[in-house]
Amino acid sequence: MTKKKKPVLTTLEREGKTLGLYMTLPAQLLLLFIVAFPLCMQLYVSLSWWGPLDGVKWYYAYESLNWFGNYGEIFSDAKFWGSLGRTFLIVAVVVPVEFLLGLGLAMLFADKFPGKRVFYSIMLMPMMIVPAVAGYMFFMLFQSSGPINDILSAISGTKVDTVWLADPDLAMISVMIADIWQWTPLMFLILLAGMVGVPEDQIKAATLLGANAWHRFWRIVLPRMKTVMIIALVIRSVECFKIFDILYVMTGGGPGVATKSISVYILDLTFKDLEWSYVAAIGLFILVALSLIAVVGIYYMQAAQKKAEA
Amino acid sequence: MASIELINLTKKFGDLTAVNDLNLVIPDKEFVALLGPSGCGKTTTMNMIAGIEMPSEGSILFGGEDMRTIPANKRDVGFVFQNYAIFTHMTVRKNLEFGLKVRGVEKSEIKRRVQNMADLMRLNDRLDWRTSKLSVNELQKVAIGRSAVTEPEIFLLDEPLSNLDAAFRAFMRTELKHLQHEFQQTMVYVTHDQIEAMSLADRIAVLDMGLLQQYGTPNEVYNKPHNTFVANFMGSPSMNLLPCRLTNGGGDHALDFGDAGTSMIEDGELMRRCKLARNADVVFGMRPEDIDIQPREVGRPGIDMEVSFVEPIGPRTVVHLSAGSHSIKVAKDKQYPIELGAKVKAEFPKGRCHIFDAESGNAIGLE
């Protein structure tokens, strides 16, 4: 490594940097206010038994200091691991399904055809719906006296009165269906953007070199969409891991703990059990775990990139 | 046989007619350039030949066979794109293999042909490189090699040289022409650069606004332009086109250049053509290299002008002359000593003049 020379700046560039610092100030302050300071606070609280009903201010939490007691508890907390497992299950089912459906839809919309704009706009609608409202829609649809059962009855000719949201497995499936309904459009939108982004000249070139539609898709379009696919999958996985609104409105995590995701579990701890220091510990645990995954992911991607360049 | 016939070919995009009733026969093994400014319909024509674009009307025949129902991937034409359209996610080798792979050619055969092509294009040490590391010049070779490796009988090239630096462009021009002579393919070459078209093609089709303006050998098109568009488009610097009136002064015909004076017509051929003019308003045309600069005393046909600007551009000097509202360019070999502001006579030698109808722009009395 050669030592980097400090570049000489013009008056203009110096003025720019100064103005730039002022301009970043609001964002920096907000970050400090909501990220840096609270993180320290969260760490502090997580090292105690403190709770909102203790009658002491949070900064006296040291009085009930227990060091890593809360963190130890995490590992023996079956409910935590259960809800984490369910959350991963949801991610593992929902994201691939959304991906495949989105890819299929994107293929349908890749060329121009009459009416494309209108259909496209309609296809995007589900993801614009306020998630809590979407949750309510599906809550209505999946009632035992709701239209889903009615439609099934009408089709099958016998009376169907499945209690979707009260059966543990069916409740989970219902929640998954609702999430897929809402977020397949996002996959579709991103993947279509990627598909359209494949330069037309390359497709033409492949055609003129004798490639049929299948060759073009498999050898040109798909390989070129790799980055887009990764972006779509990462974004959806991250968002899906946070799943709360739809699920909470539909089932509240029930029946029992059948659909309790990690977010719902934390909410219950916060409001029902009021174990705030434990919540703080869980929060930090998830934070660290996710950050590690992110760091490893970025490292892996950079390594892959370097390898590809060599 | 790989001749190409375009019969009443028309392409419309909504209200816009990109190609208008084009009839063109490209004989087997010939090198034909489609030349014109941007938006003249040359690329659309080429896309229709390739099958990427469907004609609105008319038909395309390859060796007498109608191509209407043959999709682009079955037409077996080589196509080189202006931006090369290299598959950037593949290595050079994979690019060269592509056309053979999708045709299901045997592996050993693919290997042999790719190797041959790499030898020919001098790409041997680049075969396993990613295309992002190649220079523009190398990309261009990959683009040509990728098409040539499938050994098509018809080769279409869309401005393949426009992104290259000047020296390599001059080199590739010669190479392309030589390759075509060697492999005897039918080549169609789209360009907006008249120098490329002139130097490469056996024949040039000049297009403007979707209409064919002229079709002929480079020298035909240069020497006998059918209209002012072709006259102006071919050659650099372009032909001087001076609007003027035919007058009948004292029994002799003369060209009246208004505030720049008049010039008698002593050229028999020009006289013949002027007599065919339907109205007096004509455009007089003269190539810059055909004009002589003389002292004013010499009494031959021409107009008195003044030197307004001199461009020394290496092998040639372009002298700008002006008189009244007219100005012309004169090209002289080597460095030409002349003063700014010098008062001279622009002389129009016999047999070198062009005359066009002012209204239609068509050449008058062309044989």
Next chain:
Amino acid sequence: MPKPLHSYIWRYALILIAVGLALLPVAWMATMAFKPHTEWVTSASDLHWWPHQETWGNFEYIFTGQTEAVTVSHERTAGKPILASLVTSLLGTLIAVVAGTLGAYAVSRFKVGGNLPLGVLQLRLFPPLAVMIPVMIMWAFLGAMDTWWGLSLIYGIVTLPFAFWLMKTFFDEVPREIEEAALVEGCSWFRVFWKVTLPMVKEALASTALFVFILNWSDYVIALLLTRKEWVTIPVYMNSLSSAMSGQMYGAKAALGLIAALPPVIFGIAIQKYLVRGLTFGALKQ
């Protein structure tokens, strides 16, 4: 490449199925909003979408707390939650867009701000519930709990990453030469930003604001944690409706849901061309 129309048939069939599935739940809610309470619960023998008897009663009910047909009255009407959603979403948008735009310009142009770009991005990585404990403590301490400004502030911070990254990609696209031309013609940097760059990206700025507004408007979980009664937003209010009353108020909630769903759908369609860019933090441009 052009194809004959019949090759579209399969495609249209599949698209129509997809569009139908996308519309079905929305359609059910939309029609439900106009059904009288006698039609709230259907049966297989009487499955109908369009209400037999259309009524505005549901809307009347949520705004006034009573309607002829429904005997159960409700003292807390939807007026205040709608206002709360509107106020906090707008203010949150303002905070995010102003701080994001300024920061994005500085980072895009002057390469200052250090870890700001990644700092704001990580805000999006974690489930809000995992990091809300200290915020709740702070909010309680500041007296910001259940206030319009407390919720607006947190909205501004949570959507800052979107505003920042979206605006950064727009600023990155402004040709450097245009700003340099203004500098050469005598502008200071701030004037360049104010007179040249900002007007050039005003359409993008408006789209960013709409995008951020949609996100704020769609929030449920943060409002659930930081509001109690006075400033609950539509989603929180909506979910509390059923517990406050006997049984499910299908029609009333559907009416409210319809009101909540409309602005994002309209705005979303308006900013379609920037949606991909926004949702991928500018990683993808359409």
Next chain:
Amino acid sequence: MASLELSGINKSYGDTVAVAEIDLKIEDNEFFCIFGPPSCGKTTILRLLLGLVAPDTGEVRIGGEVVTDAPPKERNLAMVFQNLALFPHMTTRQNLAFPLTERKMEKSEVEARINSVAETLHITPLLKKLPAHLSGGERQRVAIGRALVRDPGAFLMDEPIAALDARLREEMRVELKRLQREQNHTLVYVTHDQEEAMSVADRMAIFEDGRIRQIGTPTEIYNKPNSRYVAELIGSPPMNFIDGTFADGKFTAEKENVIVAIDGVSASGAATLAIRPEDIEIRDSDQPGIDAKVYEVEPLGAFTIVDIIIGEKIVKVQVTGQPDFELGSGVRLNFDPLNCHLFDGVSGDIIAHAKH
């Protein structure tokens, strides 16, 4: 108008050297071209003059005054950018007014200047239009107008007409030259088109990798290139180079069978003989000269380029008119020693110029 001077300038970005050891004085009222292939530091020179970047070492002087650290607005230079950099949200009039209003000029004066510039450049009908509604050539004029509208010390132009088509480019360059001469401007003009540079420049500087290879008038540079690099860049079709050795007053290339005696040169070793395409004479095969074969013929109307193969080397010869040559036929080439340049075979520096 002011002279511009760069002395001892070095500038690098990280590890990449943008320009190095630049000593350059552009005289008052001079049309000065900076010519070189893409990314050879041409644009950096303009940015240094404008004050958009600072040199690592060295001094910038405008009109004799040191301005190395002064911000752009204090330098009073006008710039036409390659992409024109018109303000897209402003009409032509607002674009033209911008430099004036930013300098707090009076309204009536602003109006007067806009109108006079618009008249000079024939853009009066465009004053109310936005840049997006103008053609390429029109946008070009507006950009030049924005530079002309105030009285700058000098004009800087970065490939201002590169985006136009060939015909329009030919016209615009003549018009630029006329404007410059009529109004006595100092003009620094960056281009990668050698014909454009030759056509308009009073003097030009040839750049290679951030360094100046040669400064001179176009004719000087065409006739007396100081290195093979310069000789390759200037002239179209490009100069022919034949690699060989020089000894005892004679240049010899064995493969090509070329022997040329050059008087008054004492050097010896690897050398390159260079001759312009228009300086080579083609003779019939029964006349004395170098044995050669016609490879390809490129008719260009006013003249014809004949590609001729000697040994394995292709030589381009430019012949006036439209002569006929049969492909593959044998000819003889005559290299007149008076027309030949000789370059060092290793460094590429000039050994001897042609004597014509």
